[in-house]
Amino acid sequence: MARDAAELAHRLACDAEAVCRHYLSNGRRQGNYWLVGDVKNTPGRSMFVRLKGGESGKGAAGHWTDSATGDHGDLLDVIRGSRGLVDFHDVMYEARRFLSLPRPEPEPEWRRQHSSSPTGSPESARRLFAMSRSISGTVAEIYLRKRGITTLHGTANLRFHPRCYYRVDAHLPTQTWPAMIAAVTDLDGRITGVHRTWLDPSGQNKAPIDTPRRAMGHLLGNAVRFGLARDVMAAGEGIETVLSLRSVMPKMPMAAALSAAHMTAILFPLRLRRLYIVRDNDAAGDGATARLIDRAKALRIEAITLSPTLEDFNEDLRWLGVDELRAAIRVQVAPEDVARFLELPA
Numbered sequence: 001m002a003r004d005a006a007e008l009a010h011r012l013a014c015d016a017e018a019v020c021r022h023y024l025s026n027g028r029r030q031g032n033y034w035l036v037g038d039v040k041n042t043p044g045r046s047m048f049v050r051l052k053g054g055e056s057g058k059g060a061a062g063h064w065t066d067s068a069t070g071d072h073g074d075l076l077d078v079i080r081g082s083r084g085l086v087d088f089h090d091v092m093y094e095a096r097r098f099l100s101l102p103r104p105e106p107e108p109e110w111r112r113q114h115s116s117s118p119t120g121s122p123e124s125a126r127r128l129f130a131m132s133r134s135i136s137g138t139v140a141e142i143y144l145r146k147r148g149i150t151t152l153h154g155t156a157n158l159r160f161h162p163r164c165y166y167r168v169d170a171h172l173p174t175q176t177w178p179a180m181i182a183a184v185t186d187l188d189g190r191i192t193g194v195h196r197t198w199l200d201p202s203g204q205n206k207a208p209i210d211t212p213r214r215a216m217g218h219l220l221g222n223a224v225r226f227g228l229a230r231d232v233m234a235a236g237e238g239i240e241t242v243l244s245l246r247s248v249m250p251k252m253p254m255a256a257a258l259s260a261a262h263m264t265a266i267l268f269p270l271r272l273r274r275l276y277i278v279r280d281n282d283a284a285g286d287g288a289t290a291r292l293i294d295r296a297k298a299l300r301i302e303a304i305t306l307s308p309t310l311e312d313f314n315e316d317l318r319w320l321g322v323d324e325l326r327a328a329i330r331v332q333v334a335p336e337d338v339a340r341f342l343e344l345p346a
Contacts (some may be wrong), residue, residue, distance in 0.1 A: 142203030193217020
């Protein structure tokens with residue numbers, strides 16, 4: 001039975017997106033992942049299913065992780081969870097039934113030939129970033145300042161696009177909204193993707209749309225980076241969380257991985273010896289922190305957790321103020337890094 005199960009899992013992984021559309025219909029595709037709430041097909045974004053990858057190993061297609069619980073598995077587990085099946089014979093029967101269904105027609109060859117680059121590719125991401133401009137004096141700057149973020153030097157990887165396309169799905173018309181565009185880069189500074197935050201034209205809030213934050217391109221291991229990391233760096237989930245921490249530690253290199261799941265896979269510089277993990281106060285943040293600590297220890301990198309008082313550091317900045325945020329961080333940072341990175345009041 002084990003060999004049969006492995007063969008079924010492999011066949012399902014070859015058509016991972018079709019499996020997700022059928023069994024995880026409350027989710028949606030984002031780049032090379034299918035995002036949904038959990039394996040039971042609950043609406044949300046904490047579970048990531050890899051749609052493309054190798055045939056086996058950590059990056060294999062069809063493998064998934066729920067960043068809220070730490071659960072993981074393959075597409076047979078997706079079928080089991082989404083259908084509420086208990087007996088594994090029933091899971092295998094359902095998998096065989098699915099594989100016998102007619103598959104959607106592949107994309108026509110003429111369309112592939114006339115497409116300059118696939119949607120969501122690094123090439124598309126680099127093109128969008130090049131089309132954008134500095135955030136200075138734009139709706140994006142207004143938005144960040146409204147969130148209490150005023151330390152904006154060294155943020156050239158943040159740009160603004162006045163009319164960035166937004167599509168709910170393929171069946172609805174394309175909308176345009178102002179957007180903050182953040183470059184996702186690898187350790188060598190090459191742009192591998194972008195993150196878009198669509199904004200209300202007033203800059204007072206995010207745009208009133210279903211998912212005002214989306215990323216595209218190659219994200220795993222990469223991040224939105226502020227400063228060049230060498231021996232010490234901080235890594236967190238969201239851009240606003242990381243920018244909030246920069247309000248009191250503007251000289252520390254930081255990286256926003258864009259989600260809890262991606263934070264656990266962030267790539268480390270070769271010379272890194274101390275990693276500050278910028279956690280959020282939720283289950284996903286707890287799980288990501290634990291896994292990142294394990295990764296750092298395996299590489300003999302000291303890992304120090306920075307914890308907010310409220311839900312995240314942007315809430316601390318907005319509701320408690322910069323002085324209280326600075327005081328809370330000062331007692332969490334290693335003593336030798338206080339003088340090096342913490343900006344003290346004049």
